[in-house]
Amino acid sequence: MSSAAVSTLTTRRTVSVPVAPFELRAPRSTDGALIHDLVRRCKPLDENSLYCNLIQATHFRETSVAAEAPDGNLLGFISGYLVPDRTDTLFIWQVAVSKDARGMGLGKKMLKDILERSPDVRYLHTTVTPDNDASWGMFRSLARDLDAPVHTTVMFDSEAHFDGRHDDEVLIQIGPFELDDAGAN
């Protein structure tokens, strides 16, 4: 299925993928409820409070991204921030892609969009549970595109940190990289 590029006055950049046209942009405060609903639909992501999503969409907007469909709904969202005292390290907090938009490259495109807006970043960190194949696949694929090494270690242990209420969260460290290595995709 083909898709026409979307263009609006607020559009920073237009992109097309087979699933639907969408616009990649920094999130804004009015996205809070949409982000909350999208994350709720994207299991196994942990839901945060709507207030937390509002903070992500405001204070952390420069290191986050929203993929907006022409009808105003969000097809995707990533929250991220620069690690305190490490301005060269982007921590990706959550990645959410709507079910019907998965497997089309949107998750990776959104990650690259944040990197393109973060010229000083040389490392990307995130945590993933051991059984989240889609997430592992996406971050390993990004590391390949960046031609960057990957290191993994448990950051938050199921027993020691989650009191057995949650799986391990494995820290994935990608880098160092130069963005030019990421290619156009």
Ligand SMILES: CC(C)(COP(=O)(O)OP(=O)(O)OC[C@H]1O[C@@H](n2cnc3c(N)ncnc32)[C@H](O)[C@@H]1OP(=O)(O)O)[C@@H](O)C(=O)NCCC(=O)NCCS
């Ligand atoms: C994880 C998630 C964000 C991936 O988004 P996506 O848009 O479908 O991913 P992409 O299409 O960009 O895929 C990027 C790479 O990951 C791989 N991948 C995607 N889904 C996969 C799966 N289920 N199993 C293995 N690999 C997978 C793709 O093959 C692709 O690799 P390639 O570039 O070598 O072809 C999406 O599945 C999702 O929202 N899941 C629910 C929430 C979640 O688990 N978020 C991540 C935790 S932080």
